[in-house]
Amino acid sequence: MAEIWLVRHGQASLGTDNYDQLSDLGHQQARWLGQHLRARAADRPVHLVSGQMARQIQTADGIAESLPLASRAQMDAFNEFDxxxxxxxxxxxxxxxxxxxxxxxxxxxxxxxxxxxxxxxxxxxxxxxxECWPAFHQRVASGWQQLAPAADSVMMVVSSAGAIASVLRHVMRLDNAATLELNLQICNASLTRLVRTESGTALTAFNDVSYLESGDRAHAITFA
Incomplete structure (x- = not known):
C-alpha cells in the first residue's frame, strides 16, 4: 500500500503584480505543514513532486525544511490552469x-x-x-498516471486547487459540477490523502487543515 498526498500551495500574492509568489503567510503555512507532515510520515520515505510554478515550488521548499525527502522532482503536468x-x-x-x-x-x-x-x-x-477544459484534465491525468509510488512509501504532490480537483475527478469519475465545487473548497496548504493498492485508489482525507485549527493559527485558514 502506498499513500499519495496532494498538497495545495500556500497563500499566494492575490492583488499584487505577481500572484505566483507566496505571501509571508503562505511561507509560514508551508513550514507549519512540513512540521505536521513529519509526524504523519512515520519514518516512511517521502518522494516529493511539485508543479513548476513558483508558488508550488516555494511551498515544497517550506515543507522540505522540516520533512526529510527521499527524492524531489518537478512535473509540469501539475501546473495550475491559467x-x-x-x-x-x-x-x-x-x-x-x-x-x-x-x-x-x-x-x-x-x-x-x-x-x-x-x-x-x-x-x-x-x-x-x-488550454481548453478537456486538455487541462488530460494533462493532469497523464501526470497522475505517471506517478509510481512504492509500497510503504509516501508520494507527495504539491500543486494547486484546480489540478488537485482534476486528480479527484479522474479517480472518482466526477462530472463538471462536482469538479468545480471541489476546486473552490480547497484551502491553501491543505492535505488531501489517497491510498493506492492493487485493487485501485481510494480517497481517505480531503482538504485537511486540522493543523491550522488551533486558536493561534485559525487566521491562517485561507483560500487564495
Whole structure:
C-alpha cells in the first residue's frame, strides 16, 4: 500500500503584480505543514513532486525544511490552469458583470465559479494557445498516471486547487459540477490523502487543515 498526498500551495500574492509568489503567510503555512507532515510520515520515505510554478515550488521548499525527502522532482503536468485568462475571457464576454473595484473573497469566488463553468462547457473564446477544459484534465491525468509510488512509501504532490480537483475527478469519475465545487473548497496548504493498492485508489482525507485549527493559527485558514 502506498499513500499519495496532494498538497495545495500556500497563500499566494492575490492583488499584487505577481500572484505566483507566496505571501509571508503562505511561507509560514508551508513550514507549519512540513512540521505536521513529519509526524504523519512515520519514518516512511517521502518522494516529493511539485508543479513548476513558483508558488508550488516555494511551498515544497517550506515543507522540505522540516520533512526529510527521499527524492524531489518537478512535473509540469501539475501546473495550475491559467485562471487569469479564463476569468478575463469571461469578463470580456460579459461586459456588464457588476465587478467591484476591490471585490471581496466571496465576490471573487462567484466570479471564478461563473468563469470556470463557462470554460467547462466550452463557452469561452480563449486564445488558440490556451488550454481548453478537456486538455487541462488530460494533462493532469497523464501526470497522475505517471506517478509510481512504492509500497510503504509516501508520494507527495504539491500543486494547486484546480489540478488537485482534476486528480479527484479522474479517480472518482466526477462530472463538471462536482469538479468545480471541489476546486473552490480547497484551502491553501491543505492535505488531501489517497491510498493506492492493487485493487485501485481510494480517497481517505480531503482538504485537511486540522493543523491550522488551533486558536493561534485559525487566521491562517485561507483560500487564495
Amino acid at each position: 485562471f487569469e485568462s479564463v476569468v478575463m475571457s469571461w469578463l470580456e464576454q460579459n461586459p456588464g458583470y457588476p465587478l467591484a473595484p476591490s471585490p471581496s473573497a466571496a465576490e471573487l469566488r462567484r466570479l471564478l465559479y461563473s468563469a470556470m463553468g463557462a470554460w467547462a462547457e466550452g463557452q469561452l473564446s480563449l486564445p488558440a494557445h490556451k
